[in-house]
Amino acid sequence: MEERNRIMELRALLHKYNQLYYVQNSPVISDYEFDTLMRELSDLELKHPELYDSNSPTQRVGSDLSKGFEQSKHQYPMLSLDNTYSEQEVREWFQRVRTGLGDEEFEICCELKYDGLSISLIYEDGKLVKAVTRGDGVQGDVVTDNVRTIRCIPLVLEPGTYPKSFEIRGEVLMPWTSFERLNAERELNEEPLFANPRNAASGTLKLQNPAIVSKRQLDSYLYYLLGDGLPEDGHYENMMAAASWGFKVSDHMKKCSSIEQVMDYIAYWDVERRNLPVATDGIVLKVNSLRQQSELGFKAKSPRWAIAYKFQAERQLTRLESVSFQVGRTGAVTPVANLEPVQLSGTVVKRATLHNADIIEGLDLHIGDMVYVEKGGEIIPKITEVDFGSRSMLIGDKVRFIETCPECGARLIRYQGEAAHYCPNSSSCPPQIKGRIEHFVSRKAMNIDGLGPETIDLFYQAGLIKDIADIYALGARDIARMERLGEKSASNIIKGIEKSKQIPFERVLFAIGIRFVGETVAKILARALGSMDAIRNASMETLVGIDEIGAKIAGSIVSFFAQPANSELVDRLAAIGLKMEMESGNDTGGNALDGKGIVISGVFEHHSRDEYKALIESNGGRNVSSISAQTSFILAGDNMGPAKREKAQKLGIPLVSELEFLKMIGLEPKENTKTNNELLLPF
Numbered sequence: 001m002e003e004r005n006r007i008m009e010l011r012a013l014l015h016k017y018n019q020l021y022y023v024q025n026s027p028v029i030s031d032y033e034f035d036t037l038m039r040e041l042s043d044l045e046l047k048h049p050e051l052y053d054s055n056s057p058t059q060r061v062g063s064d065l066s067k068g069f070e071q072s073k074h075q076y077p078m079l080s081l082d083n084t085y086s087e088q089e090v091r092e093w094f095q096r097v098r099t100g101l102g103d104e105e106f107e108i109c110c111e112l113k114y115d116g117l118s119i120s121l122i123y124e125d126g127k128l129v130k131a132v133t134r135g136d137g138v139q140g141d142v143v144t145d146n147v148r149t150i151r152c153i154p155l156v157l158e159p160g161t162y163p164k165s166f167e168i169r170g171e172v173l174m175p176w177t178s179f180e181r182l183n184a185e186r187e188l189n190e191e192p193l194f195a196n197p198r199n200a201a202s203g204t205l206k207l208q209n210p211a212i213v214s215k216r217q218l219d220s221y222l223y224y225l226l227g228d229g230l231p232e233d234g235h236y237e238n239m240m241a242a243a244s245w246g247f248k249v250s251d252h253m254k255k256c257s258s259i260e261q262v263m264d265y266i267a268y269w270d271v272e273r274r275n276l277p278v279a280t281d282g283i284v285l286k287v288n289s290l291r292q293q294s295e296l297g298f299k300a301k302s303p304r305w306a307i308a309y310k311f312q313a314e315r316q317l318t319r320l321e322s323v324s325f326q327v328g329r330t331g332a333v334t335p336v337a338n339l340e341p342v343q344l345s346g347t348v349v350k351r352a353t354l355h356n357a358d359i360i361e362g363l364d365l366h367i368g369d370m371v372y373v374e375k376g377g378e379i380i381p382k383i384t385e386v387d388f389g390s391r392s393m394l395i396g397d398k399v400r401f402i403e404t405c406p407e408c409g410a411r412l413i414r415y416q417g418e419a420a421h422y423c424p425n426s427s428s429c430p431p432q433i434k435g436r437i438e439h440f441v442s443r444k445a446m447n448i449d450g451l452g453p454e455t456i457d458l459f460y461q462a463g464l465i466k467d468i469a470d471i472y473a474l475g476a477r478d479i480a481r482m483e484r485l486g487e488k489s490a491s492n493i494i495k496g497i498e499k500s501k502q503i504p505f506e507r508v509l510f511a512i513g514i515r516f517v518g519e520t521v522a523k524i525l526a527r528a529l530g531s532m533d534a535i536r537n538a539s540m541e542t543l544v545g546i547d548e549i550g551a552k553i554a555g556s557i558v559s560f561f562a563q564p565a566n567s568e569l570v571d572r573l574a575a576i577g578l579k580m581e582m583e584s585g586n587d588t589g590g591n592a593l594d595g596k597g598i599v600i601s602g603v604f605e606h607h608s609r610d611e612y613k614a615l616i617e618s619n620g621g622r623n624v625s626s627i628s629a630q631t632s633f634i635l636a637g638d639n640m641g642p643a644k645r646e647k648a649q650k651l652g653i654p655l656v657s658e659l660e661f662l663k664m665i666g667l668e669p670k671e672n673t674k675t676n677n678e679l680l681l682p683f
């Protein structure tokens with residue numbers, strides 16, 4: 001009976017964790033814990049066949065299907081691999097392979113297990129025709145346009161003996177450097193951070209805007225070739241052939257013929273993987289010969305010819321000393337654990353994020369507890385577990401989320417459906433005020449040099465600036481009088497403040513710090529509506545009618561301007577002389593496309609798609625992703641899809657050729673000078 005209850009409990013838990021992982025892209029437990037729970041459930045279900053349930057989390061691979069993408073069925077289901085954290089189980093698998101092959105000789109291809117999301121690429125006649133995510137293993141989301149922006153994925157293959165039609169699978173990844181840059185940017189905009197590069201890659205590939213995907217600089221490694229008529233019997237050899245056709249294949253694959261060699265490979269990469277530019281979470285071992293693979297065959301969800309050995313994420317036990325609560329510029333309150341310093345993956349960890357009230361509650365944390373901290377794939381360490389065994393009689397206070405703001409005392413609020421608590425006192429809570437000023441002067445906003453957080457704090461303490469508009473009332477004498485600031489820095493600050501009056505409108509819009517209006521959204525809004533007044537007066541309906549603007553962003557804009565203090569602040573900034581509207585043709589181009597919504601479709605000869613997007617925007621137009629009655633025209637290249645052509649015809653939207661378009665904006669056609677990987681068609 002106890003085991004029955006445990007099965008039910010595990011199923012419910014794993015369903016919840018699956019949902020958090022696959023749908024919300026925000027895992028709350030480590031892979032190790034997840035796998036351990038899954039293993040426990042699977043063992044119990046084996047013991048209790050009478051409790052079989054086709055909906056049990058053990059019966060399906062997780063699903064990453066999302067709304068908004070067309071779905072496509074995989075020709076061969078996308079299975080997962082059996083996982084183990086134990087070297088002993090690797091040895092047992094090796095032995096099973098040996099027995100399964102009737103003691104015939106075999107080789108094992110050892111590879112890194114890349115930690116991203118799997119992708120299936122379909123090539124026909126040497127050209128990429130479709131890219132599909134794993135989805136639920138049977139069918140996935142068609143993300144071809146996004147995948148085309150990944151520079152290392154060839155759109156057209158190098159000449160070679162590839163089959164006429166084949167599929168290649170691999171992993172889409174976000175390199176550590178891109179991940180850190182993206183999270184730093186999100187932190188600045190107070191957007192939720194991605195927990196690890198895998199979630200960032202998955203979130204990025206599911207965006208509806210390939211231009212943003214392109215900026216995020218995803219990477220990819222291919223590791224599995226499928227189809228009839230592959231060149232070789234060896235998996236390793238086929239991957240080398242794939243590399244010669246232009247695919248990015250790992251340099252670290254190795255063929256081994258004994259279990260000792262396999263173990264050496266595992267031991268080497270457990271350490272060396274830390275020096276790789278992308279995240280890995282284990283080693284994949286595959287029987288190399290395709291003939292032997294098919295002899296061994298598949299189980300229900302995974303092949304018998306392969307296994308994944310997963311690295312244990314490094315974790316350490318340390319003491320929780322206290323919990324502090326930080327207030328950000330939007331009022332979001334983040335709980336932070338202060339820990340007894342401990343060495344973890346090469347750095348000393350003193351603090352870890354506790355994310356939100358639910359996570360604190362789920363951990364059942366008490367001050368003084370011994371806790372496990374883990375970095376795993378994550379940049380910010382987190383507490384994964386309390387060591388209940390070491391809790392003494394003198395148990396400390398239970399950690400509870402605070403009810404009032406630690407900075408200004410206001411009662412905190414929690415919006416429906418959100419995990420975070422907020423301090424609503426935006427007008428007089430000091431870290432919110434200082435945070436908004438720091439954001440306003442930051443490089444990507446008004447770019448006022450010399451006003452770092454400490455200087456802002458000095459001015460704020462002295463009562464000289466209470467909001468962003470006060471910056472413009474600062475005089476050289478005020479500044480020079482401040483402790484630690486000499487005349488030279490004072491005059492630099494004054495120059496920076498003056499210069500900021502020339503910053504274009506879209507950056508002013510970003511700088512005023514409307515929640516969810518980051519750099520890209522500010523650009524979209526500025527181009528669509530043209531001026532601060534138009535944005536201030538726009539209804540929800542108008543705002544959500546703009547490509548890429550959803551209800552969350554629109555709601556935030558409307559409620560920002562509904563507050564009289566914000567509206568007055570914007571009026572003061574306008575009176576000071578900041579730019580409050582778009583200047584037509586202010587970029588590199590002119591205004592030949594003013595107000596036009598343009599869809600790009602097909603393959604081009606003279607510029608890449610990204611370049612055309614930039615050209616549309618710099619000439620006053622808007623690049624929109626789908627055809628509607630509002631579309632002004634379609635910039636049509638070769639091979640425009642028949643569905644799009646038909647829709648355009650139905651709605652009477654004109655098609656404009658590449659050359660006509662270039663003429664429209666007064667540009668000469670360029671000779672074969674595309675800058676990204678949109679290779680020219682081979683004729």
Ligand code: IVH
Pocket residue numbers: 079080081082111112113114115116117118170171223224284303306308
């Ligand atoms: S082979 C039938 N090779 O791990 C097995 N997978 O749980 C096909 N992965 O979904 C997969 N690196 O996303 C293979 N070198 C590698 C891999 C790899 C990462 C991922 C892949 C797969 C998961 C298996």
